[in-house]
Every structure is written in C-alpha cells, then in structure tokens.
Amino acid sequence: MSTIKAIWDCMFTPRLIKIYGNGPVEKVYEPHNLERWGDKVINSLYVMWKFGVYTSPFIAGILYRKGYFVGQEGLEGLVTLTKFVTSLGVILVVSFCIRGFSRSKNPTYHKFIQTLNNAHQNMTPSVKQQLTKYDFEFFAWPVEYSWKDVEGDMTKHRVNISRPIIYRNSLHLIMSLPCQIIAYLAMHTFGIRLIYPGSVGILQMILEPGLLQGRSKLIEVNHGLRYKLGTKDKNEIDAMFIDKRNVTANGNTLVVCCEGNAGFYEIGIMGTPIEAGYSVLGWNHPGFGGSTGQPYPDQEQNAVDMVMQFAINKLGFKIENIILFGWSIGGYTATWTAMNYPDVKGLVLDATFDDILPLALNQMPAWWNSLVKLAIREHANLNIYEQLVKFPGPVLLIRRTDDEVICLREAELSSNRGNNLLVKLLRFRYPLIIGDMQVELLDEYLSTTLNAQDQIFSKYNVNSDLCNSLLESYISENSKSYPMRIGDEMAASQKNQMALFLARKYMKDFKSTHCTPLPADMFQQPWDINVENDYVFT
Structure with a gap:
C-alpha cells in the first residue's frame, strides 16, 4: 500500500x-x-x-x-x-x-x-x-512572502492613471459596443501576446535551456537566492535576489529590475547592476518563466508592488536606498513603481518610450487604427509619460542610437520615442523654460548623436556651471517640487541654453541596438540638481 x-x-x-x-x-x-x-x-x-x-x-x-x-x-x-x-x-x-x-x-x-x-x-x-x-518546476516552490504578510502599506491607496475618455456620449458608447467586444477579444487572445511575446508558452519552451543556464549563473556564480512572492490578485511571482550588502561599495543600494516584453531575469538586465556591484532584485512578469498570470497592466502593477514590499519589509532595504531600473516596456512597471514609491533613490529608464499607442499603430495596417486605439486605451494603456511626471525624484533616460524597436522609422534617430519622453518630461518639469522654440531646438538636438550635439552646444554657448547654478539658486529660494517656475525672466537665448543643458543631464546616448546588454559604466546615478557633478556608480 x-x-x-x-x-x-x-x-x-x-x-x-x-x-x-x-x-x-x-x-x-x-x-x-x-x-x-x-x-x-x-x-x-x-x-x-x-x-x-x-x-x-x-x-x-x-x-x-x-x-x-x-x-x-x-x-x-x-x-x-x-x-x-x-x-x-x-x-x-x-x-x-x-x-x-x-x-x-x-x-x-x-x-x-x-x-x-x-x-x-x-x-x-x-x-x-x-x-x-x-x-525544479517552479509551480511547486512554496510562497515565501505574500501580500497577506504585509502590515499596513498594502492597504494604502495606489496611484493609477485613469483611462482617457474615448466616448463622446452615451449614444456613442452604445454604438461602439461591437467594436468594444472585438477589442476585448483581440486583446485577451492574441493582443497581449503581441505586446508581451515572452508570455507565449512555446517561446518559453524554446528558451528553456538558455533560462536554465542564466539562472544557474545567478545562483552558482552570483550566489543568488530564488523566491516566490504571492500577489494580491493571487498570482505567484518568480524573483531572484543578489545580496552584495557589506561586500561591495555599492552593495547597500538595491536595484529593482523591470524587464522588457520578451525579457526574463535569467537572461535580462540584471547583469548590468550586478557587474556594477549592486544588490539586485529581478522578477519575471506575470506569465513569464515561473510567474503565473498574464501581463495585463493591473497584474503587472500588483506584481511589482509585491516585489517592492518584499524588498523593503523582508530584505530590509530602505526606500531611499532603492533604484528602479526599467528596460523597454519595463519602463511601464518602473514608472508605476516610481509614481507610488516617490522616495526611491532614482529611476533609470533604458531604451523605453513615452506611449505604446504610436508604436502599436506603426506596426499594424492603417485600417486597423480605430480598433488598435480602442484595444490599447481600454486594456493596455501603457502611457509611461503620464506616470513618469508624477515621480518627483531623479531620472536618467538612456537612448539607444541604433534602436530598431522604438523608432517609428528605421534608422531615423529623430523618430525614437525616447525623444518624445524626454521632451514631454522637460516641458512638464520646467514649463517656463521649455517653450515651443525650445522644443524645436530639442528636436534638432535629439536628431543627432554626440559629436553633432557638441557642435550645437558650442553654437549656443551653453555654460553648464551657470545653468546648474541658476537651478540651485532657484531651489534655495523656492523649493524642489515640480513643475518649477524658473525661467519667466529669462531671455530666449538663455532658455535655449538651459534646454540643451537639461537635455544632456536627463538623457545619455548609448550607441547600440535595442537588445544589446547595457555596459555597467552606463548605469549611472540620475542627475540631481543639488549635485554639482555627475557621479558614476562603479
């Protein structure tokens, strides 16, 4: 028996x-x-x-x-x-x-x-x-930390961006009901898998040897610890923690990594902060690897929320010692986290975009535009910019100059949606400096790479020390909250100088394609106005 x-x-x-x-x-x-x-x-x-x-x-x-x-x-x-x-x-x-x-x-x-x-x-x-x-197969791994273990903080209200109103009136809403049904079915069948191809089971089976090899390296070489986290919506999240506290100079700072739409922590962006000597916490999207669920926005939010609670309450990192690192579509979860945890040390966004809708429309036939817009806005409204402007802390954007994914037109740097993200952010944070004239100047500046940018800097006589001093003086007399009201008394030429100065401080260029691993020396602490010189994490 x-x-x-x-x-x-x-x-x-x-x-x-x-x-x-x-x-x-x-x-x-x-x-x-x-x-x-x-x-x-x-x-x-x-x-x-x-x-x-x-x-x-x-x-x-x-x-x-x-x-x-x-x-x-x-x-x-x-x-x-x-x-x-x-x-x-x-x-x-x-x-x-x-x-x-x-x-x-x-x-x-x-x-x-x-x-x-x-x-x-x-x-x-x-x-x-x-x-x-x-x-072993991760479904059998016990849940080690869940939202039920969190006292107090998980009951707090989370900030979310409301969906835009796309119906003019009740009649319009009723008339569009068939399109709504089609959009819902499309998004909940193939749509979400087009946005997040890493959630496709067959692709994961093909990648399984590589995922195992990457996971083995994290555990054997970097002494990583694997965890299973339980979210509020009953998903189980596969996470990996590399602890370098009291081991390296940067070890007391934790980098929380948010992967791309086909990225897994096993073969994703964790390698960059690990090489730079940080403690690192990686996790897989719902439906990726050992994580359950599907990567819809609400499930993504609950997953990264649980990751942050785990980092703070279980691993013992202070919120001010956490840096958020998002690559590509991972910019969505990274900015949502920054919006809801505004006291984090900084936010680094690599090869990301301002809004997924222009990218989606660019990939679909023109006669699908109305349906794509409805499906995105109703069910996958990944509007990174709207979340980013609600984060008051330091931000660094990294732009891939040969990016073939988030450029609307191949080999045209001016069509990189990271440009749009930068300009929108600067226009929100410094509205009296960044006017229409400065936007045109920034468009010219962002359509070029480093050597040509240096020429533009020289042409407009940008004095970085003076620009930094003006910002510090404003903060000392007023506050550091955004949007700042600095620039009302500035001449157009000085606004141009400030616009170029801010663009260089907020964005760094990396000559590479979309999926090339980011070198450790490119992972920098986001510039802070109170800091006179950039400090590179090493």
Missing part, C-alpha cells in the same frame, strides 16, 4: 532539473529511463495541446470548409475525433503512472521531495539553504 501511495505522490510532483553544489558536485539531474520516457510523452502532448490552441481558429476553418461539421461526414469526423482524444488520454494516464513509479524508486528524487515537503511545512533558513540546491 505504501508503494502505491509513493507512486501516487510522485505522479504529479515537479520535474527535477538540476542539483546545485560546489564545483564538480553541480550536475543535471539524471532521471531513470521510465521517468525520462514519461516526461517526454507528457511534454510532447503539452506542446501538441498548445499548438492546437494557437492554431484552432485556422484548423476549425479548414475542417468546416471540408464539411467535417455537417451531415454524415461530420458525424464520422466527430467519432474519429473522440477516439483520437480518448487514445491520447490513455497514453497520458499511462505516462503519469510510469513516471510516478520511476520517481518513487529514485533515491535522489526521493531526497528532493523530502526537502520540498519540509519547505512547505516550515521554511527555516536551513531548509531554504537545502531547497536552493535544487532547480
């Missing part, structure tokens, strides 16, 4: 992938032949299922045109389909049984399951240390 129970217990337990250790002890877990066979069959059926789901509209259309849904042929087709599904079901059940039997006879797997059970019962530091030696 105990043997049957052991087999049953091992049928649905997680797949063990790797066992970590020191040096030669580290190894890929070698399952017995029956377990390996069972896993292959189960995984193959899973791939078939996923492929069938993604292609079901096309398959259904083909079968309908061939008459498989009507008449005698339809009935025969239904019988054949039922037999096929039943056969697959039998194969699946047998595979689970064989896999469970093989696992129950494997002492290495048996020891792993004992450790996992101990972790679910009581995650003590010693049990955590033992569990960290194993890499």
Whole structure:
C-alpha cells in the first residue's frame, strides 16, 4: 500500500532539473529511463495541446470548409475525433503512472521531495539553504512572502492613471459596443501576446535551456537566492535576489529590475547592476518563466508592488536606498513603481518610450487604427509619460542610437520615442523654460548623436556651471517640487541654453541596438540638481 501511495505522490510532483553544489558536485539531474520516457510523452502532448490552441481558429476553418461539421461526414469526423482524444488520454494516464513509479524508486528524487515537503511545512533558513540546491518546476516552490504578510502599506491607496475618455456620449458608447467586444477579444487572445511575446508558452519552451543556464549563473556564480512572492490578485511571482550588502561599495543600494516584453531575469538586465556591484532584485512578469498570470497592466502593477514590499519589509532595504531600473516596456512597471514609491533613490529608464499607442499603430495596417486605439486605451494603456511626471525624484533616460524597436522609422534617430519622453518630461518639469522654440531646438538636438550635439552646444554657448547654478539658486529660494517656475525672466537665448543643458543631464546616448546588454559604466546615478557633478556608480 505504501508503494502505491509513493507512486501516487510522485505522479504529479515537479520535474527535477538540476542539483546545485560546489564545483564538480553541480550536475543535471539524471532521471531513470521510465521517468525520462514519461516526461517526454507528457511534454510532447503539452506542446501538441498548445499548438492546437494557437492554431484552432485556422484548423476549425479548414475542417468546416471540408464539411467535417455537417451531415454524415461530420458525424464520422466527430467519432474519429473522440477516439483520437480518448487514445491520447490513455497514453497520458499511462505516462503519469510510469513516471510516478520511476520517481518513487529514485533515491535522489526521493531526497528532493523530502526537502520540498519540509519547505512547505516550515521554511527555516536551513531548509531554504537545502531547497536552493535544487532547480525544479517552479509551480511547486512554496510562497515565501505574500501580500497577506504585509502590515499596513498594502492597504494604502495606489496611484493609477485613469483611462482617457474615448466616448463622446452615451449614444456613442452604445454604438461602439461591437467594436468594444472585438477589442476585448483581440486583446485577451492574441493582443497581449503581441505586446508581451515572452508570455507565449512555446517561446518559453524554446528558451528553456538558455533560462536554465542564466539562472544557474545567478545562483552558482552570483550566489543568488530564488523566491516566490504571492500577489494580491493571487498570482505567484518568480524573483531572484543578489545580496552584495557589506561586500561591495555599492552593495547597500538595491536595484529593482523591470524587464522588457520578451525579457526574463535569467537572461535580462540584471547583469548590468550586478557587474556594477549592486544588490539586485529581478522578477519575471506575470506569465513569464515561473510567474503565473498574464501581463495585463493591473497584474503587472500588483506584481511589482509585491516585489517592492518584499524588498523593503523582508530584505530590509530602505526606500531611499532603492533604484528602479526599467528596460523597454519595463519602463511601464518602473514608472508605476516610481509614481507610488516617490522616495526611491532614482529611476533609470533604458531604451523605453513615452506611449505604446504610436508604436502599436506603426506596426499594424492603417485600417486597423480605430480598433488598435480602442484595444490599447481600454486594456493596455501603457502611457509611461503620464506616470513618469508624477515621480518627483531623479531620472536618467538612456537612448539607444541604433534602436530598431522604438523608432517609428528605421534608422531615423529623430523618430525614437525616447525623444518624445524626454521632451514631454522637460516641458512638464520646467514649463517656463521649455517653450515651443525650445522644443524645436530639442528636436534638432535629439536628431543627432554626440559629436553633432557638441557642435550645437558650442553654437549656443551653453555654460553648464551657470545653468546648474541658476537651478540651485532657484531651489534655495523656492523649493524642489515640480513643475518649477524658473525661467519667466529669462531671455530666449538663455532658455535655449538651459534646454540643451537639461537635455544632456536627463538623457545619455548609448550607441547600440535595442537588445544589446547595457555596459555597467552606463548605469549611472540620475542627475540631481543639488549635485554639482555627475557621479558614476562603479
């Protein structure tokens, strides 16, 4: 009876992938032949299922045109389909049984399951240390910190940007109901996967070896600790923490990383702040890697909110010692966090944009424009600028000069949507300096790279020390809150100088394409008006 129970217990337990250790002890877990066979069959059926789901509209259309849904042929087709599904079901059940039997006879797997059970019962530091030696399917990892563990702060009101009103009146709302339904269905089927391709299961299966290799490096080389966080909407977030406190000069500062639309912490932007000597906390979007859910805006917000609470309350970092780092679409979660945690040390945005709508319209046929606009504004309104202006702290924008993703026109730097983000931010923070004339000047400046920018600086006789001094004097006499009212008495020429000075302070250029890893020396502390000189984190 105990043997049957052991087999049953091992049928649905997680797949063990790797066992970590020191040096030669580290190894890929070698399952017995029956377990390996069972896993292959189960995984193959899973791939078939996923492929069938993604292609079901096309398959259904083909079968309908061939008459498989009507008449005698339809009935025969239904019988054949039922037999096929039943056969697959039998194969699946047998595979689970064989896999469970093989696992129950494997002492290495048996020891792993004992450790996992101990972790679910009581995650003590010693049990955590033992569990960290194993890499396995993350669904079985116990939740170590959730929103229920947070006292007080999670009940506070969170700032959110309201959706723009796109209906003129009630009649317009009713008339547009069919379009609303289509937009909802489009966004909740293929739309969100187009915006976040990393959430597609088949892509994750293709990337699995690379993700494992990246995760192994974080754990073995950088001594990372993996955590599972429970969000308010019952998602489970896969997170990785690298602790360098009291080890490196920058170790007492934590960098919270927000990945791009096909980025994972295993192979994403964590490497840059790690190399620069920071403590780093990475996490995967809902639906990415070991995280559950889907990357809709509300789920993204709940996920990063939980990450921040974990960093502050569990890891013990002060809010003023946290830097937010967002790459590409990760600028959305990074700016939402900055808006709701305004006391963070700074915000670094790499290769990001002001609003996703222009990028989405640029990729779709023109006759889809109305539907795309409705779907984006109602269900995925990633308007980074609107969140950014509600953050009062230091900001650094990094622009990729060869960016092929957020440029509306290929190889045209002037069409980089990072330019729009910078100009909008400066116009909000310094409205009396950045007028229409200065916007035109900034457009000219941002359409060029470093050498040409230096020539523009020289042409307008920009004195950086004087510009900085004017800002410091204003703050000492007034305040540092935005928007600042400095510039009302300035001549047009001085406003031009200030506009160019601010543009260079807020944005740094990096000559690269969109996905090139950011060098550690490019990761700088955002400029602060009270700081006379830039200080580069090293």
